[in-house]
Amino acid sequence: MAEKKKSLSKKLTASKSLSSSTSSTFSTASDEDLKVYCQSCVREGAKLPAHGYCTVCKEHLCKTCFNVHKKHKLSRHHTLLDAKRMPISLNQFSASINISQHYDxxxxxxxxxxxxxxxxxxxxxxxxxxxxxxxxxxxxxxxxxxIPDISSNIIDSKEYQDMLKAIKTTADECRNKVKDIRGMTGKSNNSLKDVLADIKKYRQEINQILDELEKQAEDIAKLAEQDDEKSLKAVVTSLDDLTKTLETSSDTLKQLNTSKQADKLFLELKLAEKTKKDVEENMLKLTSHDVKYIFNPNKAILTLLKKEKSLGSLTQRYKKSLSKSVLKKSRQASHQSTLCVKTPKDKYECLVSAMIFFTPDCLIISDYLNKALKVVDTSTKSVTDQLQLDGKPWDITKITNTELAVTFSLKQTIQFISISNNKLRKNRTLKVDGVCHGVGCYLGKLVVSFCDPAKVQIIDMNDTVLSTIDGETKFKNPQHILTNSHSIYVSDLELRRVVQLSWQGKMNGSYGVQGNPCGIALSDDGTVFVCDDKRNVIEEISGDCSKGEVLHEDLKSPQAVCWHSETRMLYYSCYCHDECYDNYIHIYKYS
Structure with a gap:
């Protein structure tokens, strides 16, 4: 492609000088010389009759060059004249064409x-x-x-005028900020004078308020005692609820075992394992309520009053101060809506493990329990196609404008799916060498995550493994994958973090998630959304994985997430064993 670009550039340069070198000979030329030939071919030593003319390159073209000119990326938008409309001599358009024109x-x-x-x-x-x-x-x-093809109308254009206004607005804001900062400095100096006055006033009031401070300290201690009693009662209630949860799970397992419902029993066993683990963690937190109160005498008052029985603050040593948000909140959710994805073909409640936008109105989702891929029309909020699969799909990625790929972790395969007119069809299957989870794609390269052993592989479209990034200290149980031109993002369930890798496998950053990182998605400004189904939140972390903050909380076990940059909507799925949540895609709209 680079050679074609250079060739085209040479043609443009040569055409500018050709007119001046030939214009002086036209008056005395023979009939043969007056024939118009392809200027590109003439420069290469061939004389082929002209078949058309390019008004941008200012050149006559033979039939072959004419057709290439229409298809080439750098010239396909040029205006071409056919044999009937082209100039019959090289100087016919000299009055309207500036041959000496060049691009700066x-x-x-x-x-x-x-x-x-x-x-x-x-x-x-x-x-x-x-x-x-x-x-x-x-x-x-x-x-x-x-650029020369699209810049002709930029002079005094609306874009030009708008940019001048925008620059002026930003410059005015900067000047106003300088004024504000100078004003803040003056206010700060004045406030320091007020502080000195307050110190003297406080010194005069100390003797009068000592008795009141003593009473207040006693009241605080009594309130703390009452709060402890309430907290202990709440702990007891929570432990009772956890006990009931375990008993209910046990009863369900026994009932399914008795009725010999193997499939449901297997599913409930795995869910019970997770429930038991969660109960143990919650129980540990609830039973660690061991608070010791310490009275800290105010040494400044002791020194000032020269008394040993001074009053101070009452603190709880186990409490930690809350840290400030590390990301500036640039997104403000204005409303929430839902989109039902359950269909009559489904045997179970939906478990949407992954989703991507294939086109602006076409959302592709993987329904793990129902072994299906579904096409969702977001404009009509309806499922328009459903493809039943041979296994349970885990993650999906877009490969081209007509094809996507799906991972089957239990079958250790990747299924390629074609899509045409929003209809899905199975294509070839790729067998991989491990339990595959996440999959991403960039410029024809698949990136796949594996567990046991943990690794990430980069695979081309010919099924050749280009490179393998071994787990070691990078990840233990990698799940979902995201890719762009400079990074590979991997969510790790066991290490509870999202890592940023280079395409050479170097770990450039990581962000620790306090709960269980599930589905991840990229925003248009390079930040990463990650679902945490343990804490029931969605976090937004920076592109270098150095910082993050909770974007939405109090959700119902969020699983998969997807960002639509054009409409500024965040789509996410849930799996909390409640059909009111599991069978729907939930949507936040941002201003």
Missing amino acids: LTQPCTMHSKEKIKYYCHDHKELLCSVCVTLKHPNTVCEVNY
């Missing part, structure tokens, strides 16, 4: 210093050189234009 594209590329910026990617809103286009923004993925 001299800005060097920040990534490739020897290349000049000549292209613009509309998808990523980035200025590019020819190397950038070839390596990171191919035509099959991005919409890229040659």
Whole structure:
């Protein structure tokens, strides 16, 4: 592609000089010389009759060059004239065409210093050189234009005017901030004067309030005693509830075993194992309520009053101060809605383990328990297609505009699925060498996570393993996968964290999740959403995995999450054994 671009550039340069070199000879040329030939071929030593004319390149083209010109990425948007409309001589359009025109594209590329910026990617809103286009923004993925092709109307355009206004607004805000800071400095100095006055006033009041302080300290101690009694009663109640939960689970297991319902018994056994673990953890927390109160004498008052019986503060040593949020909240949820994904074909309640947007209105979800992939039309809020599978699907990823891939952890396979007109169809199956969980794809490369042993593999479309990232200290039980041009994100259930890897396998960052990290999704500004079904929250963490904060709490065991950048909507699924939540996709709309 780079050679084609250079060739086209040479043609543009040569065409500018061709007119000046030939215009002086037309008046005395023979009939043969007056025939119009393909200027590209003439420069290469061949004389082929012209079949058309490009008004952008200012060149006559033979039939072959004419067809190539229409298809080539860098010239397909040029205006072409066929044989009937093309100029019959090289100087016919000289009055309307500025042959000496050149494009002032001299800005060097920040990534490739020897290349000049000549292209613009509309998808990523980035200025590019020819190397950038070839390596990171191919035509099959991005919409890229040659800048001279799209810049003709930029002079005095609305975009130009709007940008001037935006720059002025930002500059005005900066100047206002400077004024505010200077004003804050003056207020700070005044407040210090007030503090000194308050200190003197406090000194005068100490003797009068000692008796009141003593009474207040006694009242605080009594209130603490009452709070402890309430807390202990709450602990007892919670332990009773946990006991009932275990008894209910035990009764259910016995009933299923007696009725010999093996499938349900297996499922309930695994759920009971998780319930037992959660109960043990909660029980440990509830029974660790051992608070000791200590009276801390105020030494400043002791020194000031020269008395040994001074009053101070009453503290609880087990309490920790709350830390401030580490991420600035840029998203504000305005409302919540739901989308039902249960169909008559389903035998069980839905367990949506993963979901992706295939097109702006087409959401693909994997229903683990019902062994199905479903196509959801978000505009009509309905399931438009359902493909029954041979196993339980875990994770899904988009490969091309017509194909996606699904992992089956128990079958140790990846199923390729084609999609046309929002209808799903099974394609080939790829057998992998382990229990596969998460899957992602970028530029034709699959990234797959495995457990036992823990690893991540990068696989091409020919089923060749390009590289393997062994677990070691990076992960123990990797689950879901996210990919972009510079990073691979992996959620690890056992280590309870999300890690950021380079495409060479280097771990660049990690973020610890206090509960169980499940589904993950990327936002349009590079942050990562992660579901925590143990704490019932969705967290948003920075792209380098250095910090994060809870975005939504008090959810019902969130499992999978997906971000729609165009509508600024966050979609997530639940699995809490309640059909009112499990059978629906829940949606937050952001301003």
